[in-house]
Amino acid sequence: MSSRSKTDQLRSLLRLLNDAANTILTEWEAEEQIILDSSQPVTHPSVPTAELFEARRIFLGACGMCIDIVQDPLIRLTEVVFSHLTAAALRVAAEARIADILAKADPNEGLSIKEITRQCGIQDWKLVRVLRCLCGLNIFAETRNECFINTPTSHQLVGNEQLRFNSSMEMSAASAKLSAVLFDPIKTKSTSPRETAFQEAFATTMTLWEYLEHVSKGSSASSLGQTPLDIWTTGMTAGAQVELPTLCMDYPWGDLGPCLVIDVGGGVGGKSLELAKHYPNLRFIIQDREDVLVQAHAVWHRDYPAALAAGRVAFMPHDFFTKQTVIGADIYLLGNILHDWPDDECVTILKNLRQAMKLDSRILVIDQVVHTTVGSPSMKTAPPPLLPNYGYASHYAATRTLSMLTLFNGTERTPEELEALAAQSGLKVMKIWECRSMAYITELRRADVVM
Numbered sequence: 323m324s325s326r327s328k329t330d331q332l333r334s335l336l337r338l339l340n341d342a343a344n345t346i347l348t349e350w351e352a353e354e355q356i357i358l359d360s361s362q363p364v365t366h367p368s369v370p371t372a373e374l375f376e377a378r379r380i381f382l383g384a385c386g387m388c389i390d391i392v393q394d395p396l397i398r399l400t401e402v403v404f405s406h407l408t409a410a411a412l413r414v415a416a417e418a419r420i421a422d423i424l425a426k427a428d429p430n431e432g433l434s435i436k437e438i439t440r441q442c443g444i445q446d447w448k449l450v451r452v453l454r455c456l457c458g459l460n461i462f463a464e465t466r467n468e469c470f471i472n473t474p475t476s477h478q479l480v481g482n483e484q485l486r487f488n489s490s491m492e493m494s495a496a497s498a499k500l501s502a503v504l505f506d507p508i509k510t511k512s513t514s515p516r517e518t519a520f521q522e523a524f525a526t527t528m529t530l531w532e533y534l535e536h537v538s539k540g541s542s543a544s545s546l547g548q549t550p551l552d553i554w555t556t557g558m559t560a561g562a563q564v565e566l567p568t569l570c571m572d573y574p575w576g577d578l579g580p581c582l583v584i585d586v587g588g589g590v591g592g593k594s595l596e597l598a599k600h601y602p603n604l605r606f607i608i609q610d611r612e613d614v615l616v617q618a619h620a621v622w623h624r625d626y627p628a629a630l631a632a633g634r635v636a637f638m639p640h641d642f643f644t645k646q647t648v649i650g651a652d653i654y655l656l657g658n659i660l661h662d663w664p665d666d667e668c669v670t671i672l673k674n675l676r677q678a679m680k681l682d683s684r685i686l687v688i689d690q691v692v693h694t695t696v697g698s699p700s701m702k703t704a705p706p707p708l709l710p711n712y713g714y715a716s717h718y719a720a721t722r723t724l725s726m727l728t729l730f731n732g733t734e735r736t737p738e739e740l741e742a743l744a745a746q747s748g749l750k751v752m753k754i755w756e757c758r759s760m761a762y763i764t765e766l767r768r769a770d771v772v773m
């Protein structure tokens with residue numbers, strides 16, 4: 323890039339940053355006002371207004387682009403090469419539950435590394451280096467030499483099962499094998515969920531789901547009392563907590579009337595559980611593998627026993643590669659399912675649902691919808707000079723796609739790819755509901771019904 327266009331770009335980005343920051347400040351002030359004025363209806367605290375959501379992603383996209391313009395290109399590349407060590411440091415902190423340890427300390431004084439070491443067992447001079455790596459990103463802070471406190475960011479780790487899940491052994495070991503699989507002349511062409519970096523890392527031919535069940539059966543649980551299957555299922559539920567408020571608010575569930583929802587591959591039914599709390603007209607059948615449903619029942623018993631007592635939820639072992647047995651349900655929910663599977667398997671899953679659908683049944687696919695850096699007519703485009711997909715603000719979605727590739731030969735999909743899957747399955751995309759979170763709701767209907 324010439325220095326002239328660099329200068330122009332930086333100036334445009336500064337204008338965008340300034341405008342977005344003003345919107346963010348106005349929105350924050352309005353939020354404070356609502357909290358002070360108890361007569362105003364309180365929206366969900368973690369769901370930003372549409373204005374704040376938009377300003378935030380413009381701001382993040384602009385910050386990301388500023389870094390790229392301002393930093394020396396070689397240093398910037400080197401930083402990316404080393405970024406896996408930041409993730410490794412965070413994994414250590416999450417596994418050692420450092421945030422939980424610090425949460426019990428005086429928030430101004432913090433805890434000395436000796437005391438933290440006493441509680442988590444990691445050698446002090448090594449742990450200091452791990453924590454300092456994170457302090458530079460404002461994840462933890464060092465108040466004085468070798469004394470640490472939580473920051474608002476690290477505080478999010480307290481009791482956070484999702485993070486332990488995201489940093490799980492299976493994911494990080496598999497990602498280390500991604501390049502080996504991509505350079506293998508046979509495996510690079512494979513679309514099989516049994517021939518991915520995950521199988522390479524764990525020397526198995528089992529899919530991840532089969533593997534988790536296999537190693538968890540009769541296995542001694544980890545020191546924290548959880549089997550690998552527990553970590554994944556509770557992690558997926560905890561993850562849903564981040565996305566669910568917007569998924570509940572940004573789709574017109576309230577207008578549906580009494581509805582039967584089949585949560586296909588529902589896991590412990592985390593998404594249904596949140597919906598059940600907000601929308602009393604909805605009834606649910608959670609379908610999954612048998613072992614997972616045992617946990618599902620326990621989760622509902624703990625978190626929403628009233629739904630069990632009222633008969634609003636039932637659990638049904640079901641393999642989504644076989645014929646759907648609940649015919650004519652109003653909604654078939656596919657929450658974070660299609661992204662786990664290659665296209666052929668997705669078409670099988672969708673065709674099984676298509677055969678069970680009545681004329682006005684809907685399939686609601688809850689997955690990220692990939693917005694590429696060249697943009698899409700189906701998705702909102704960022705203002706220039708940002709990349710059409712808001713650049714850095716979409717980076718997490720891009721890494722999540724890689725995680726699906728690594729574990730399953732799966733992928734998050736573009737609107738066009740979702741349309742192609744629907745067409746092959748006798749379905750059509752009615753609408754992509756852009757939600758104020760990372761996951762969107764793609765509504766599918768029967769292709770043969772004119773709406």
Ligand SMILES: C[S@@+](CC[C@H](N)C(=O)[O-])C[C@H]1O[C@@H](n2cnc3c(N)ncnc32)[C@H](O)[C@@H]1O
Pocket residue numbers: 531558559562586587588589590591592593609610611614640641642643656657658659662
């Ligand atoms: C990524 S999780 C999503 C869980 C849940 N829908 C959610 O959004 O939290 C994928 C789920 O698919 C389930 N699964 C995998 N293979 C399956 C199959 N053949 N039939 C039914 N469920 C399956 C797994 O047990 C797991 O619970």
